[in-house]
């Protein structure tokens with residue numbers, strides 16, 4: 001028999017979920033039309049949140065109303081179609097809706113016994129990801145927060161595998177006194193690789209840096225001598241230019257010497273799903289490990305990093321833990337594949353996004369965003385501005401002249417609010433960086449954004 005309090009709580013949670021859904025629907029409805037960077041007033045209003053810790057309960061309905069009132073206005077509209085910052089993806093509708101259901105489930109995806117659905121969806125989604133990326137079906141992987149953690153997970157696994165081959169158990173005996181390993185990175189590697197190397201005990205400076213070309217591609221003919229004690233970190237999709245390292249050549253050279261090749265493919269690896277980009281992505285399947293993000297190009301929503309390793313035994317040897325009460329079942333156990341134990345069931349949104357898109361939907365998302373990037377590049381060139389990179393996928397770097405001018409254009413574009421683009425310095429040249437990474441971007445969004453940027457650029461020529 002339910003007591004009064006229990007019934008009351010049920011009624012309240014029902015109303016609360018309806019209230020939250022209404023407010024979320026309002027946000028989704030308006031996000032495509034609103035300014036992309038939040039207004040100064042909305043950001044200033046965040047100060048209202050700096051109150052002292054409430055000493056007594058507040059009505060949950062009022063909590064949610066306040067969250068929407070102050071919070072929604074102070075978000076960056078990354079899920080609309082005119083956000084081109086960093087390489088931040090949007091979120092496909094199925095992922096958003098699945099996220100709501102998953103929140104109601106509140107599953108801990110550490111072990112299968114804690115969440116059969118969490119474990120099952122991870123397994124299925126990982127298999128689909130390997131198929132989408134054209135990676136060997138025997139690969140195993142873990143669902144982590146982001147590409148930085150995925151790089152870390154893969155590099156710790158590489159460390160374990162190479163040292164095991166040298167007769168050293170790094171997982172038990174640590175790095176002190178271990179046979180030294182060499183690490184090779186390209187001159188335009190993403191900073192997260194260096195962070196992951198430092199976390200994994202390699203040190204971010206104790207690396208051999210290989211010269212890169214004008215697009216940021218590692219020069220394969222400049223590789224140092226490799227051995228079975230070398231980890232070579234290559235890149236699928238430079239965060240500025242979108243360029244791909246020559247994976248086929250590098251993997252061949254590495255394989256001959258028994259070196260380990262790790263791929264940072266945070267977004268670029270997804271281009272492998274399209275036949276159009278086959279020429280760029282050739283050879284990446286020959287590597288030993290891969291890091292990627294499903295919250296970038298596939299629009300799965302945060303947070304959704306993936307570490308994938310060819311040698312599953314090495315992954316489990318470096319990530320698995322044993323404790324009497326954590327006995328693994330006979331099937332894949334999520335927590336033996338990641339640094340984390342307790343965590344949310346990330347596989348839910350990943351599965352829902354991939355299930356709703358299918359192979360052709362994902363391929364069309366990738367190709368559509370690349371076509372939008374081409375349109376941006378053409379628009380800038382027609383207006384007489386310099387596009388600094390070969391626009392091979394979804395990344396465009398444009399200069400509006402002297403560095404101060406480009407920086408001012410970026411500042412004004414962000415402030416004006418039609419769209420949002422960030423800045424970068426590419427091989428000593430200051431540039432605006434446009435990353436078309438959202439499923440929601442339409443041709444109209446691109447035309448509006450292009451017009452706004454060109455108008456602003458024409459208004460500030462004389463700085």
Ligand SMILES: *Cc1c(COP(=O)(O)O)cnc(C)c1O
Nearest residue numbers: 146147148190192239264266293
């Ligand atoms: C975005 C990116 C990263 C880092 O991704 P996070 O998910 O933010 O950790 C690493 N490498 C490349 C090439 C990237 O584009």
